[in-house]
Amino acid sequence: MGVLMSAIGFGIVTASILAVSSVGFTLQFSVTNVFNLSFGSVMTGTGFIAYALNTSGVSIWASMAIGALCGGVISVALNWLIFGRFIRHGISRFGMVIVTIATGLICDNTIQAFVGPTFYAYNAQPGKAFNLAGMLLTGQELIIIVIAAVMMTATHVGLKSTRLGAAMRGLSVNASLARACGVPTRRVVAVAWFASGVMAGIGSVALFLDTSTFAATTGSQFLIMVIAAAVLGGVGSAEGAVVGALVVGLATEITAAYWNPELKDVVAFVVLILVLLVRPQGMFSQLSSERTAVG
Amino acid sequence: MAHSGSGSLVVAIFHAYSGPNAAFGPEAAAGCFPAEKLINAAGGVLGHKIVCDPTDSKGDPADAVPAANRLIASTSSLVGVLGGGSDTATAVVPLFAQANIPVFSTTGQASFDHSTSPYFWRILSPDPAQGGAMAAAAKKLGLTRVATVFGNDSSAQGSAPAAIAGVTKLHLHLVTNQTIAIGQLSYRSEVQKLASAKPQVIISEADPQTSATYLSELRQLGTIPDLITDPVSQEPGWRKAVIGAIGASNLNARDYAVVAYAPLTTLAYRTYTAALKTIGKQVSQPMQWNSDLYSVADYDSVVVMALAMDMAHSTSPKVYNTFIPKVTNPSAGAVVVHTYAAGKVALAKGKRIQYVGAAGAIIFDRWHNAGQGFAIERYKNGNWAVSSVLSSAEIKAAF
């Protein structure tokens, strides 16, 4: 019982960290149809911005917030400078994926040129561990869980109950009809990129606090987990990304607790494949696969 | 690249100069060029100059194999090779052996422990010896409740089995034995299991990020037990990552690094470092390698090649190869020498010699493996310092 409860607690921490990033990834994908593999680099970039602030005396949470806003700006800029141009020139979806990979590599290597091939750590105390119903969680972890819960709720309410949210969802399935309804598509697309960059920023600081050290490629290294959670839940679905993150988090921690820690990834990805076998579109997705990119 | 001027003998530095292992090349060059300098200063070998020739293996077999073939075909005066690191040795050692060229490899792979290739030579200890030495260190430090935590990558797995077997062999209590998937977002469940097993010491090797994540999560559960690590923990990147995770004082108080050991105070070693200082043209910042055991072993390798040629009165690789153990292994009436110059003089007088090099005595077994001693090092006042030496009996007990 004790082992199970603590594995669940740890799984929730992992899920919280993954969920913020996964929702950012999936939200932007659902609105713009760009499967953005440079997302990990945006995470790393914002992680380092937060690091610069943090080491010059700003608290880690304030650094996270400012880093997240910068992430939003970076993300909008990438779309404005690079992705949007390709989309307007009618690039294929696959071609667009390659463009995002190339952009990610350029970003990672540029970051590496500045920070070098070494490791960095935030100046932040994990705080005392609290025992909550058998789950041992530090103050820092509790704050991350709360931030993730707030972000997820805000995203859900934003998408489901605001005009902007409806416009985003509408845009995601039928851009030309949304335009005909008066939705300023360029602006809504920019908002989606901004939101995704903000979540990349929050997600990255949470992730880098969790791994305790990070380097120029750490964001990209974890992108596969972020995507796994998003795909598991159904790409394009924010609720799906949260559930996907929980499945990945719990699967890995329970594997490590009860079975063989070497097989963490194996179990997570076997679950992913089994889910996709039963529901190829993921657990929650309603999107068809024939949409075109919007810039 | 191959400047095989008439009469000179080429020793290839066949290592990665690019790619993830790009440090291997300069590391070996820091051994070769000082040897080249000292040998030529002593008049060369049988009237020929030694020339070190860097060749980039790129650290992966797909590039290394054609590079090795090209090297063999185009360099008629090739007399020896430093190289084939862990990344490429399996692929290239047979190629050089087939061409009858002696290869002094720095690979740690256990697959070469019982190598039957007559042209393969290894001065440094293989990875399993490292694992056994880590177990022996736990015993020596009086730490009986031992946990092992190794990453599931090939580097860590090289020493893990011997470490685990060694703990049992030495009648220590193995409280838990973890192989962890490297590069994970969290190790909380693994860490909790480890903490509940209450080890006094963790024997461990993993990459910087994995170690940092693991140890930081371990610290969140309370205190960190002692750590027995290997040369990985002496890499600046590993230290930086782990210090970021648990703080320098925590790390320095806990970490016992078990590393291959050569007493770096001997005449041979001083001769080497004096020459190393002067090769700034061939190797940038040469002194960064001055206590690197791989560089030291490569230095000894070239000296051994030259002495074997002198003794064989031949620069033919096929001929001098069989003389290699005759200049290193102890034998009745042999004069112990510490430099090429001294060895050359003694051989000229018709004496038998035993070269005891910068890395210490080199005693090849029948599989051409020599193997070094190990020491426990601790980080103090900005430096690694030997805190105790593991005797060969202590290490043998772990096997």
Add this chain to the structure above:
Amino acid sequence: MRSTSAPSLVLDRVSAGYGGAAVIEDVSFSVRSGEVACVVGPNGAGKSTLLRAITRDAVLISGRILLAGEDISETAGNDLVRRGLAWVPQLDDVFPILTVRENLELGGYSLDRRRMRARVEEVVAIFPLLSRLLGRVAGQLSGGERKLLAIGRALMPGPSAVLLDEPTAGLSPEMTQLVLNTHVEELRQSGVAVLLVEQRALEAIAVSSEVHVMVDGRLRVSKQARLLTDGEELARLFLGE
């Protein structure tokens, strides 16, 4: 109420395409408020492209488009709705992942929030069938339900000109009747200019005052509808004789 005599939607020598060669060329006609004009023609003639040229979904190569006297040739696609233009595309005419209510609300995106709410009730009153479907996801509607939603969505902002692209495609005869004879007729009576593209040429002509026959991207014939009720003549026009 607008004057029924002023032309509301004017196409003046319009050529348009998709970035390459022109698909439609030199198309001119106008639709008055309170009038239905229909465009008929064989598959691939360019009827949908003509509507897309108006909505900015195709590239306007040359010519002008006027709405209520104002030139909208340069207006951004998402501003057209504020000028009074509504469009029901041939395919992809609803947002399938949104509920019926959300579809209607998004149709009223250009309205303020209060007006949008009130307008949903008004539109549902026009299409009573939708009232019990408001919570349903649009992707799960039947073809007929879906078309009514698409038209209702287009009417949300209270447009002065409506473009209908084959609104009866795939509908039953009863449903076709409902759409053409009831809803299109109601729109006309309320003073809206309706531009109707139809495959069911004779049914469409019956509710229209002007007919334009498009073949190969050009208008072959423009006639008053009451002068073109003969099926055989129409067939000849389609075949280009």
